[in-house]
Amino acid sequence: NEIRVFCPATIANVSCGFDVLGVALDSVGDEMVIRKTTKKGITITKLEGQDLPLETHKNVAGVAGLALLAATDYSGGFEIEIYKNIKAGSGIGSSAASSTGAVWAMNQLLGKPFSNLELVQFSMKGEELASGVQHADNVAPAIFGGFTLVRSYNPLDIIKINTPKELYATVIHPQIEIKTSDSRKILKTTISLADGIKQWGNVGGLIAGLYTEDYDLIGRSLQDYIIEPIRSILIPAFDNVKSASLEAGALGCGISGSGPSIFALSKGKENAKKVANAMQDIYNKVGIPYDIHVSRVN
Ligand code: HSE
Numbered sequence: 022n023e024i025r026v027f028c029p030a031t032i033a034n035v036s037c038g039f040d041v042l043g044v045a046l047d048s049v050g051d052e053m054v055i056r057k058t059t060k061k062g063i064t065i066t067k068l069e070g071q072d073l074p075l076e077t078h079k080n081v082a083g084v085a086g087l088a089l090l091a092a093t094d095y096s097g098g099f100e101i102e103i104y105k106n107i108k109a110g111s112g113i114g115s116s117a118a119s120s121t122g123a124v125w126a127m128n129q130l131l132g133k134p135f136s137n138l139e140l141v142q143f144s145m146k147g148e149e150l151a152s153g154v155q156h157a158d159n160v161a162p163a164i165f166g167g168f169t170l171v172r173s174y175n176p177l178d179i180i181k182i183n184t185p186k187e188l189y190a191t192v193i194h195p196q197i198e199i200k201t202s203d204s205r206k207i208l209k210t211t212i213s214l215a216d217g218i219k220q221w222g223n224v225g226g227l228i229a230g231l232y233t234e235d236y237d238l239i240g241r242s243l244q245d246y247i248i249e250p251i252r253s254i255l256i257p258a259f260d261n262v263k264s265a266s267l268e269a270g271a272l273g274c275g276i277s278g279s280g281p282s283i284f285a286l287s288k289g290k291e292n293a294k295k296v297a298n299a300m301q302d303i304y305n306k307v308g309i310p311y312d313i314h315v316s317r318v319n
Contacts (some may be wrong), residue, residue: 028122030107031114032284033158036245036275037223041171043158046316051118054102055126057096063099070105081147084264085120088143112133117159121137121148140164152201185234188318189293193300194282195257196310202253204279216246236288243273256281263302269299
């Protein structure tokens with residue numbers, strides 16, 4: 022009647038796939054404990070690590086959980102304990118970790134009445150509360166694992182993509198908070214055909230590279246002509262961190278989700294650690310405090 026879950030951090034967009042591509046991190050994430058109760062509804066009994074609302078309707082885990090409850094005839098409810106390691110507003114899917122952890126665990130405790138796609142749909146309600154938009158590019162990899170593609174939002178169609186064994190992510194988080202809702206407001210709503218051509222060439226290239234485990238092709242495809250030029254202005258020393266990571270051997274580097282975290286993908290853990298050192302050197306030199314993680318993507 023009780024379950025403890027690991028709720029992975031996720032990198033959304035993965036450079037070329039704004040709002041459609043995402044990948045889960047194997048060893049960075051939160052923990053949650055979910056318990057069945059005879060009392061109806063959802064109660065958040067504990068929230069450690071971050072200063073976030075406990076009220077069910079104001080908490081992403083609560084809102085996602087309520088969406089799941091509304092779709093069942095289960096007469097009881099759930100208690101939720103949340104232990105956050107992921108900082109809110111860091112760009113590695115903090116809200117997605119909480120909303121997916123809640124609904125994934127509830128589904129297990131109810132005997133798995135819902136499909137992964139339905140769990141994504143419930144979790145998207147949490148994303149809407151957090152960012153104003155029901156984007157699925159963090160919640161889909163948190164539920165399905167590995168790389169995922171949101172092929173379509175309406176109807177929702179999610180494809181789990183092959184995840185190469187030796188792919189590691191380095192993620193550096195300069196200690197500022199950027200709200201996804203704010204970093205979406207600065208984006209343009211139209212793109213040029215020329216940029217579109219470059220962008221979808223890279224999306225196709227990245228998917229092909231992931232399936233064939235062609236690390237060079239993955240690297241060539243990790244480019245973003247549309248979002249990065251606008252959002253990178255909000256991120257301290259973005260250009261320096263990116264060039265340092267590429268010089269240190271990263272396959273590619275870009276903004277994680279809506280930032281300010283910067284991610285790089287590398288082949289093998291040793292390379293990902295070298296990239297971590299190169300990224301840290303930049304922030305150490307300019308005196309910007311940061312967190313840094315190296316994790317297999319899976
Ligand atoms: N695709 C979303 C965005 C992800 O970039 O705004 C937010 O984590």
